Structure formats: C-alpha cells, structure tokens
Amino acid sequence: MKKLINNPDFVVEEMLAGFEAAYPEYIRKLPFHNVVVRKAAPTKGKVALVSGGGSGHEPSHGGFVGKGMLDAAVAGAVFTSPTPDQILEAIKEVGTEEGVLLVIKNYTGDVMNFEMAGEMAQLENIKVASVVINDDVAVEDSTWTTGRRGIAGTVFVHKIAGAKAEAGGTLEEVKEVAEKVIANTRSMGMALTPCIVPAAGKPTFTLDENEMEIGMGIHGEPGTHRDAIKTADEITEHLLSKVLADMSLADGEEVAVMVNGLGSTPLMELFIVNRKVKEILTEKGINIYKTFVGEYMTSLEMAGCSITLLKLNAELKELLDAPADTPAFKII
C-alpha cells in the first residue's frame, strides 16, 4: 500500500485538518466533529443544505461547501456513512428557521444514518426534509430492493439545489428542484484498477492487467460485469448507451455532461472520453449545454471514470449557471 499518510486510523481527521488549513476563507471545521461548514454559517434566511457520506470521494463533499452549494458536509470513515450524532451536529450548526435539506446518496447506511439524524433534529424543532440521489444506471431499479446507488450525479444536485436555496427558495421548493435534478440525472462508471482503503491495506477487488470492471460502485462494489479492456471510444459508447437508454432524450433537447475521474485517471484520458461523448450526443441531435470534466466524486486512487448526463430545462439551466464559490466548484 503506497500512500501519503501517517496512520490509517487518522486519515479522515488529518485530511479535515489539512482541508481547514487550506480554505479558511471558505469553511470551518466543527471542533471534535468531522463536520465542515460554511465559514459564516448559519446563513440567516436561507434553507441550509447538509450532505456528506463516507470519506474517500474527495472533493465530495467538503469541497462543495460554500456560496451557492452546501452549508455543511459530514465526513464518515473511509467509504462508511457518517454516524447520526455527527450529522446532527452539522444540522444544528447550519440549520435556520427556513429548514434543512439533507442530500443523501442512496446507500442503506447513508439513508439510515441521515434518517436517524433527521429524526433527532426534528425532536429539537428543526425543520428537516431529505432527498435521496440514485443516478447509477448500472444498478437495476426496483421498489423491492434498495434501488440505485448515488454517484457523481450528486454534484448536480448540490449545485442546483444549492442555487435554489441561495435564491431564497423555501424548503419545499429546494426539495422539489433537487428531486427534479434527481429524476433527470443518470450516470454510469467503470474501473481499470481498484483502490485501497487505508484501514484495509489491500485492494477491495483485483483486476487482471487486461481486465476492466463495468458499472462498479464508488466504494469498489462489484459492477455489472468484467470485460477485456476496450478502447476509450468503445467504453464511452457502452457507458453512454446505458445512460441514454434510461433517459428520454428527444432530438434537440439539452443536457449537462459530467465526465468524472475516479482518482488516478489523468485528465488527458477524461478529455479523450469527452471527445467521444460529444461525438455521440451530436450525432443524436442532443445539445450539450455545459460540460464538466474532472474529479468530482472519486474513489480514492481508483482508475476509471463515470459519465453523467443531466437533462435540462430553462429552470435547471438558470440554476446551474448561478454563481457558486466553493473550494472545488466555482461558477463565475
């Protein structure tokens, strides 16, 4: 395990210390809690957005705390949902009279821990609502199961719901627009190499030199299948076809694109993927309104990428374009 760390047991605490040291102009960390909040939180008169999840997905979620996006991010252990007490602290620190929206990725652990925190917050008379993100089309959707995982599409929810809150939306309105984003966002990913959870010390899965895993989760959960490595164009075609098959996108409609790196894939390769995304969408007559290429929802040092499409309408476009100023996401 080659990592720039000190002690596997303290990676999250030390990371947050380094994060706080880097961005005092944006955020502050709650002492004794793995919670990062906007420097001047709470923002009076504004619905507060609280998100978070396991660590190891940086810049998610702390990197998106700031103007126009999140009010607080709660960091669990690596790939492990944070506990309700931590989430509750975040809610209490940033909660306003306008209420708090919990933005949760759809993992059983995250949903239960945030739910418990929400219940506790309500006991303290804080108005709480929540949305659950489930953009990963690699997973079959069904009401009988846990449903789909939340992956990189999460960032679009942060951005757009954050803009709505910043614009003075009520809790109901912010929740509604977040759900609109969720309903219109689809993603799928693939991995070339696994990652190593510091406390585990060895890879969660192994892949041969010529193998890739299609549809794996951002915690190294197995995907839909393994396959021999293909070209970037073929891989892009496959991922995008799965994403498109699950959306109703008519000729002339507009989307936002995110090509997300999982950790160790060079930007060069992400742009090569984006080239093909553009080619395919153009062929289909789908207009690209805005593109995001980079690392947004990572999986430690996993190599691979995910592709996300968000179907836009006038309202979503306006909110996507609204200013945001956070350590890892800025719209000017």
Next chain:
Amino acid sequence: MKKLINNPDFVVEEMLAGFEAAYPEYIRKLPFHNVVVRKAAPTKGKVALVSGGGSGHEPSHGGFVGKGMLDAAVAGAVFTSPTPDQILEAIKEVGTEEGVLLVIKNYTGDVMNFEMAGEMAQLENIKVASVVINDDVAVEDSTWTTGRRGIAGTVFVHKIAGAKAEAGGTLEEVKEVAEKVIANTRSMGMALTPCIVPAAGKPTFTLDENEMEIGMGIHGEPGTHRDAIKTADEITEHLLSKVLADMSLADGEEVAVMVNGLGSTPLMELFIVNRKVKEILTEKGINIYKTFVGEYMTSLEMAGCSITLLKLNAELKELLDAPADTPAFKII
C-alpha cells in the same frame, strides 16, 4: 498499460478535441495545430501570455487559458516540448501590439523551441519577450549547467503575470513581475509510483513496493535519491525543509502554498500533506496567505506530490487575488 485511450499516437489530438468540446465558452483550438487560445483572442490592448510544453501535465497548460491567465497554450507530444512552428502559430494568433510574453519551463527542449519560435515571430514584427521558470530545488543550480527545472511553481507565474497583463501592464512590466514570481518561488516533489508514457507503453522508472523517489522530475526524470517510504509527515518535512533552505523567509513573512498532486494521489492525501505544511510554517512564524491543494502540474498517473512556496509582497498578493476565469483555475 491500463489507459482510457484509443491509439497512443493520437492521445494529444484526441485530448485537445475533448478539451475543446468541454469548454467552448472559454477556449478554441486552432485547426491543424495543437494550440488552444482564448475564445476571443487576441485581446486588444493587452500583452498576450503564451505558454505550453509537453503534454501529460494536464490541466497545465491549456486549463489555464482564460481571463486573467494565459492567452494561448501549446501542447507538445507527451512529455516533449512543442515544436517552433506550433508555438509560432500561437504567438501569431494571440499577439497584440502590446507584445507577447513566452512563459517557458526550464527544460532545454522547451527553451530552444520557444526561443526559435520567438526569433521567427520577431521576423514577423511581433514584439516578444520570455521568462524561464526554474522552481525545482531538487536540482542543483549553477550557471555552468542548465540550471533548475520548472515544475508546479509555473502556475503562480501564469496567475500573477496573467493578472498583470489583464491589468494593462506593459510587456516590460509583465515580464518583470513574472521574474519576481520566479525569483520567489521554490518547489520540490516526490513520487510513490511512476507513470507510463502512452507511446512507450511501460513505466519510465520502477520503484519497489516500499520505495519512493525524492526530487524526481515531472517527466519521470530521476530525482536526488531513493528512499524507503516514510510517513506523510516525514516526507512533507523533508520536501519543505529543502524548499525553505533555498528561500530567505523571515518570521512574519507571507507565502502562498501549493500542494500539487502528480496524477493519482487522492486529494485526501494531499490534504494530509497540507496539514503538516501548515504546522511547520506556523511553527516558524511564516504566515500562509493562500493555499492551493489539487492537481495543477501533473505527470500523467504518477503518484506523489510537490510542495511549492511563493514568497509574497503587497503587489504579488494583489495580483494573486485578482479575478481569474479559466477551465482549471478560478479566482472570484
């Protein structure tokens, strides 16, 4: 070689196509040339900044083309300086009556190719000046040799000289402030794993599971020495001590810090390094004015990091804080 690519021979062209597809609001690519320029270039009345170098260092340099930073970036083959004809095209496309500043990293190839392009441009009556960045303290400095390499400190030169040009500085003034930044910037890096140049298909060097390379170059050039892997704190201490030993930083002086990831080091680890940077500088009474943690000057998928300090004064602070709006670097 596990890479999301199509053909090793076309990675640069395909990357640029994907880059252009992603950021039409910021940049355009010159047809038939591996040159990216500001969308509305040339910017009348402003000194133009042209930089570039081998590819594989993304987001350098194309990611820094935009308001407040570069006017053009020229992309060579992976880790190979671009050729003079390409650089000349960039100069001609963005050059204004105010002149052009070439911002060159100190590698023999880069210096010679940019120099030749500059000579050609002067034959076409374009005013050209140049600066050479040499921030890497891993390399011994001497007038008898090529001197030091240019690494991540380059981004500070882009930012500050770019701000000066945007503010209406003359070619002489922009060059002067660029040289001030160069004189006050020091960096040093280390690698945990090598990277693979697509056309080569195998790693440039190899490291054992418990080995690291100290002071290696961003093209996989060997460094000062190899060592057993140490903790993040120890590594940070070593790199920073080398950087500090080469700067005269008195108690109470201010610096900008850049903790730069080389490609596959998770942000988590970079923040763990930054935690120690802050601790050491605080101990020494050195004030951190602003911190940048992320991937700015990468080496494909190399694992490791570099630490850069820039000693600030009132002028440099103001220019560092000036707005910038580029795909990979934004100051609001």
Next chain:
Amino acid sequence: MLSASDVIYVLEKMGTVIAENKEYLTELDSAIGDADHGINMTKGFDAVKSKLEDIKQKNIDNIGEILKITGMTLVSTVGGAAGPLYGTAFMKAALAVMGKTEVDIRDFQNIMEGALAGVKMRGKAEISDKTMVDALEPAVNILRESKDKELNEIELLNNVRLAALQGMEYTKGIQARKGRASYLGARSIGHQDPGATSSYLLLNTIYQTVEEIKGKDINGG
C-alpha cells in the same frame, strides 16, 4: 437469571469475538459489499468496551440502561448500515428490560423481539432479503416456539444460535434485495451475508458465554 455484571461480561465477550472475526467479516463484505463490516463493527465494540468500563465504575446495574448505552455507542461509532441497525437493535432491546437488574430467558426473548423489530423498522428488510434479519428472525422464532415447552435454558440458547447459523448459511444461496449487496443483483448469489454472519457470531457468543457463566454456577440452569 443473569445479573447486570453477567450481561456486561457477555457484551465484553461480544467485543472480543467481533475483533477476532474482523478480517473474516471484512473479507465477506469485500465479496458483495465494500469491505468494511469487520472494521466498522470492531470500531463500535471497542468503543462499547470502554463505555462498559464507565458502567462498571459507576456501578450501573440497570440492564436496560446498559443496553441503551451500548446501542447509542454503536450508533455513534459504527457508521454505515450496521451502525444504525445494531444500534437500533440494542436501543429497542433496552426498552424491553428498562429498570431490570436481572434477566431471565423470557426477558431474553423480549430483548430479541425488540432487537428484531428495531432492525426491521430501521432497515425495512424482510426474511430472504439476505441481511442480518435472516439470522435474527429464525433465532427469535425459536424463542417464540419455546414459550410453552420445557427446555433447559442453555439448550434453548444453543437452539437459538443454531437457528441463526442456519439462517446465515441460508443467505449464501439467495439474492440480496436490501443493503449494498443488492446492487449486485444475481451476482450476490453464492456469497454469505456479512451482517447475518455478525448476528450469528453475537448469538453464538451469548450461548457460549452464558454456558460458561452457568458452568461456574453450582445451581446450574
């Protein structure tokens, strides 16, 4: 009858067993999950251990209170899915024996009823979803069925843990419909559920530790 200190002893043993099985549980989780179940559970029971020291220091003998503290500690240290599930289980179990300083086998049934109800309420899982419910529900069923039978307590606890064992084994053959493993669809078949395994280990620890306690006790059963 178990005293409060017996219960504390059982809880300590649970911590030991979980720690011993840290790698095993994590290994199981790496096949169909995210390779952390053993790590998370160990972290939680380590925290419980130090809380138990407090409890002993303060001479707390309210078994309901002891279980509640255990549950709250698990909730605030384990994280992931197992944290809220086991946490809720212990907290609901606590309600069943709040105020009691001794518990008998019928109290234990109430404890387990509470635990199971807590898990199902929190996780919304049913039997055959390939979760800890597959170990817990058969165990509770044994206790329910034993209500009117004449059975030695140790024998009964043995049957309880055997039912959990069978439930754990059963998870191998089925497809996950809840939790992280459900994302795998049919690919989850063939793998044993980590949570059902930890549930079995806890029930097995209860059986073994009570047997150990009773063995020392001359009055037996």
Next chain:
Amino acid sequence: MLSASDVIYVLEKMGTVIAENKEYLTELDSAIGDADHGINMTKGFDAVKSKLEDIKQKNIDNIGEILKITGMTLVSTVGGAAGPLYGTAFMKAALAVMGKTEVDIRDFQNIMEGALAGVKMRGKAEISDKTMVDALEPAVNILRESKDKELNEIELLNNVRLAALQGMEYTKGIQARKGRASYLGARSIGHQDPGATSSYLLLNTIYQTVEEIKGKDINGG
C-alpha cells in the same frame, strides 16, 4: 562526389537506422532523461522520409535545399531538445552547400562545420557537457586535420565515424552539464548520452552508405 540522389539515399538510410534504434535510444534516454529520444527522432525521420518523396517527385537536385527541407522538417516534428538541435544542424549545414548539385569531401567538411556550429549556437554546449557535441566535435576535428593529408575518402569517413564513436563512449564517464540529464548531477555518470549516440549513428550511416554507393561505383574513391 555524391549526387543529390546519393544524398537523398543517405538521408533515407539515416531514417532506417534511427527507426531500427528507436528502442535503444529510448532506453538510453530513460536512464538519464525522459525516455523519448528514440521516439522523437523516429517521428522526425519518418516525416523526413515523406518529404524526400516530395523532393524526388519534384526532381529537386539542390543539395542545400534538400538539407534545409530536412532541417525544417526535423524542427517541426521532433520537438524536445533534439528537434531544434538537429533541425538547426541541418539548416546550418544547408547554407554550406546551397545551390550545389554535387558534394565532395570538402563540402562534407563544410556541412559538418555548419552542423556543429548550429548545434553549439542553439544548445550552448561545449565539449564534455555530455551531449551530442561530444560525438560531433571530434568528428569535425578529424575532417579539419585531414585537410592537408592524402586520404582515401572512405577511410576518412571511417575515421570520422570512429571519432564520433569514441566521443559517444566518452560520454559514459562524465557528468552532464547540459540538457535534461544535467538535472541528475553526479547520478548521470555511468550512462551513455542518447544524443551523442544518435549523432554517432547518423555519422556511421553516412560512412556505410557512402561506402555502399562507392562500392557500386566502378571508379571507386
């Protein structure tokens, strides 16, 4: 005397030899540089090859023009350090024979004088800096010393390439002071310089190809 088509043939052979040594040159560069010298040079000479087709098509017989096109092509395709260096070398060499349709051994000396001056002007390297200068300068010295001696042309070209070979070998023992290898400091000692090696290969190709041409030529020498 070499005709324009002989010169074209030599340049084509250079391309073949560089391509054959692509891996070797890259390997040398990986020890003290960035592992691309063979790749870059091959790319350049591949481009030269297709330019030579153009030249043949257009029946260009001005050897100065042929060398200038070669130099410009190298400059705009090789990149890195070798591109401007070899490019400048060929362009300066071109000046020495501009307008000529045949070249003799004294023209070759002027070509090499131009090439060496071009490299030194562009790279600011001196002998013993561990660069291609260490192969080129001894070669030029042989040509200079031969000025008043009676020597068979082939023998002279052999001595020229042997001097380059010796210079190339010499680079193994010294520390780099120019180019990417200089960043290594003392760690560069013990490794052969890639650029000196490609320079030797080019001069060796001249010797071998001219010998081949002259062997076919019944008039000899």
